[in-house]
Amino acid sequence: MASKAQSPAVLHFPEGIRYECQMDASCCRDTWEIRVESEAAERVLAVDWKSCSSLSAREDTPFRRPGRKARHLLFKRVGDACSFLDPESGGCRLHAKYGFEIKPHVCQRFPFRFVEAPDGVYVGFSFGCVSVLNEIGPPVAESREEAVWIYDHEPEHQQVRLPVRLDEKTPLTWEDYLALEGALDEILSRRDRPFAERLVAGHAWLGMLRRMLQVAAVETTPQPVSEVISFFVEKTRADGFERAFELAGKPVAHPVLKRMILGTFLSFRNSLRPRQWRLTTIGRIFVENIRHWARWGSLRMEPLDKRVPYRLFHPSNEALAAAETQVLLERYFRHGIFRKDLILHTDLFWGYCYFLLTYGMIQYYATGLEAIGEGNPALAVSLVEKYFVHHSNFNQTFLYHPAVGDTFQYLFKRPNFAHTIAMG
Numbered sequence: 001m002a003s004k005a006q007s008p009a010v011l012h013f014p015e016g017i018r019y020e021c022q023m024d025a026s027c028c029r030d031t032w033e034i035r036v037e038s039e040a041a042e043r044v045l046a047v048d049w050k051s052c053s054s055l056s057a058r059e060d061t062p063f064r065r066p067g068r069k070a071r072h073l074l075f076k077r078v079g080d081a082c083s084f085l086d087p088e089s090g091g092c093r094l095h096a097k098y099g100f101e102i103k104p105h106v107c108q109r110f111p112f113r114f115v116e117a118p119d120g121v122y123v124g125f126s127f128g129c130v131s132v133l134n135e136i137g138p139p140v141a142e143s144r145e146e147a148v149w150i151y152d153h154e155p156e157h158q159q160v161r162l163p164v165r166l167d168e169k170t171p172l173t174w175e176d177y178l179a180l181e182g183a184l185d186e187i188l189s190r191r192d193r194p195f196a197e198r199l200v201a202g203h204a205w206l207g208m209l210r211r212m213l214q215v216a217a218v219e220t221t222p223q224p225v226s227e228v229i230s231f232f233v234e235k236t237r238a239d240g241f242e243r244a245f246e247l248a249g250k251p252v253a254h255p256v257l258k259r260m261i262l263g264t265f266l267s268f269r270n271s272l273r274p275r276q277w278r279l280t281t282i283g284r285i286f287v288e289n290i291r292h293w294a295r296w297g298s299l300r301m302e303p304l305d306k307r308v309p310y311r312l313f314h315p316s317n318e319a320l321a322a323a324e325t326q327v328l329l330e331r332y333f334r335h336g337i338f339r340k341d342l343i344l345h346t347d348l349f350w351g352y353c354y355f356l357l358t359y360g361m362i363q364y365y366a367t368g369l370e371a372i373g374e375g376n377p378a379l380a381v382s383l384v385e386k387y388f389v390h391h392s393n394f395n396q397t398f399l400y401h402p403a404v405g406d407t408f409q410y411l412f413k414r415p416n417f418a419h420t421i422a423m424g
Contacts (some may be wrong), residue, residue, distance in 0.1 A: 010120030011148070013141040013358065016331055016337045017125050019111065020137025023090040026130050027110055029081035031303040031386060036063060036073045040104040047102065052093035054078040054085075075104075082417040101153070109150055113390070114157040114341045118174045121157070123147050124339025127332055133378055135331075160340055165347035166206075170213060172348070176229045180209075180335055180348065182232050187241055188334050193248075195329045196317050199359055200248035202395045203418035206349055208232075251423075252416040256293075257379060258424035259315075261411060262360045263292025269388065270302055301368050303387050304313065312371040319366035325377040332381055333359070341389065353412040360421040361388055 028034070041063060049062055055076060062083055063073040073127045075082050084094045094102055101108070111129035115122045124139060125132045151157070163171040166180070188195075209232050216223040237246065240243060263346040265287035291297050291310075302307070322327065336342070342351035365380035385391070411417055 011144065011151075012120050012122045013139075013144070013147075014124070014335055015139075017132060017140045017335055018135045018137045019125060019129065019131050019140045019143060022131050024130055025085055025087070025090040027128065028085045028092070028111060031383075032082075033066075034075040034082050034104065035106050036075060036104045038072075040102075041073055043102050047094075047098055048347055049084075049094065052097055053083045055083045077171070088175055101261075105154055109154060112147060113148075113339060114151050114154065115344065116159040117340065118156050118160070118162070119178075121151065122339055126390050127335075128391060130382075133328075142242075160343060164343050166213070167210060167347050167349045170210075170225060172229075173226060176226055177343070177348070179229060179233050180206075183237060183241075184240060184342075184352070185334055185337055187244065188238065188330060188337070190241075190245075191326075191330070193245065194317070195320070195326050195333075196247050196359070197245070198330075198335070199356060200418040201241060201244040203352060203356060204247035205236065205244035206352055207415070208236070208244065208247075210349065222409070228308055250419070252419045254416065254420045255424045258360070258420045259292055259295075260299050261290065261421065262357070262364060263289055264347050264407075265357055266300075266361065266364070267292070270300055299364075299368060301365065301383075304383065306368070306372060307367070308368040308371050312370075313368060315364050315367040317363065317379075319370055320363055320377055322377070325366075328378060328381060329359075329362070332385075336389075346350070350409075351413065353408075353417070356421045358384060358389055 019147050044062060050057065050059075053059075053062055055062060055078060059076070061075055062075050066072075066074055075084065077083060081087070084092050086093045086096070092103065095107075111126035111132055113124040113126065115124060123140070127133050131137050162174070164174065164177045165171050172180070183205070184202050187205060188203075190198055191202070208285075209229070212232055213225065213228055216228045261367070264285060267285045269287070292299075295310040295313075298309045299313055300307055320326070335345075336355065336358075341357065342348055345351070346354070361384045362380050365383050366375070366377045369375050370382060380412075
């Protein structure tokens with residue numbers, strides 16, 4: 001995280017994203033836990049918070065601590081909602097009585113996220129917000145004044161770590177990275193192809209680049225990385241990334257392997273517990289994987305309190321095939337590229353592989369919700385955004401956890417990895 005400085009000279013806003021708060025209170029209830037930093041806790045305790053709360057008059061604090069050693073607090077809940085939520089207006093009673101600035105930073109910021117990069121600050125948005133998810137409101141560039149205010153009052157922001165890397169061996173200049181990012185965005189925007197095929201083509205394209213760089217490095221006169229990247233991007237763009245799409249179209253997906261990979265991914269997420277021994281984590285994952293392999297029992301749909309019987313669970317891209325869902329997926333993943341999800345916690349290649357796993361989980365959740373009569377692909381995107389991506393540190397834990405890191409590094413490099421996840 002970067003420490004807060006002055007207002008940015010350049011704010012980059014995404015295209016194709018709309019936002020206007022709907023006051024529907026979905027971000028104050030259900031699966032959300034409201035994290036409260038110490039300064040915000042002091043502000044709340046300094047006012048008559050009880051007059052704004054649904055808690056019992058016997059309660060002496062509106063906070064609870066999620067763990068004995070946790071450094072932050074959470075707002076207490078009443079039922080499935082924050083205790084300060086006004087169920088009639090859908091607004092925050094603390095906000096209504098004492099103003100916007102009394103709220104914790106997470107409440108002030110949502111659904112914004114700021115990522116500091118060498119060429120300015122990228123203003124990202126959460127698809128956990130119903131307005132962003134459903135394209136309600138004006139283009140987000142019209143929220144510039146609000147964004148600047150929030151940025152100025154946030155104590156810390158996420159920051160791109162330099163140098164950015166293509167993989168563990170290849171550092172990139174920022175200009176090189178932006179060239180690669182732009183090409184990947186073009187690949188994902190090709191609406192003449194199913195979205196799953198576009199995702200696989202992006203993975204194939206990165207694999208082609210890595211191989212070209214490996215060859216260039218062992219030549220008698222090695223070519224500079226920037227020159228190879230410039231040539232590769234220009235050449236592949238000129239033919240419409242034809243070779244990448246050709247590789248993406250090959251039917252080499254493996255449904256059973258997909259179930260095992262995504263089963264491990266989901267099991268690891270569901271098995272993480274604070275202060276849990278590594279062997280316990282591994283044991284939980286092992287037991288869960290046996291169930292996934294045998295299709296025995298049911299699949300847990302956390303953070304929902306739902307289980308899907310395996311006899312009803314048959315994941316496929318059919319759950320994501322509707323035209324409006326394809327547009328939503330394109331918007332979501334292209335925005336993920338814009339807000340620098342690919343490189344915030346790892347190198348570009350690993351980050352793209354995590355993109356594929358994210359798509360696999362959206363497919364799983366969409367299929368699972370459909371199986372239990374709650375079919376809603378947009379809800380699947382929102383749940384995966386909350387549980388695995390934007391509102392979770394799981395991606396950092398997953399990519400480097402010793403219990404799974406080496407295994408998934410091996411799988412990520414397999415030629416059929418992308419096909420298996422996106423098309424299996």
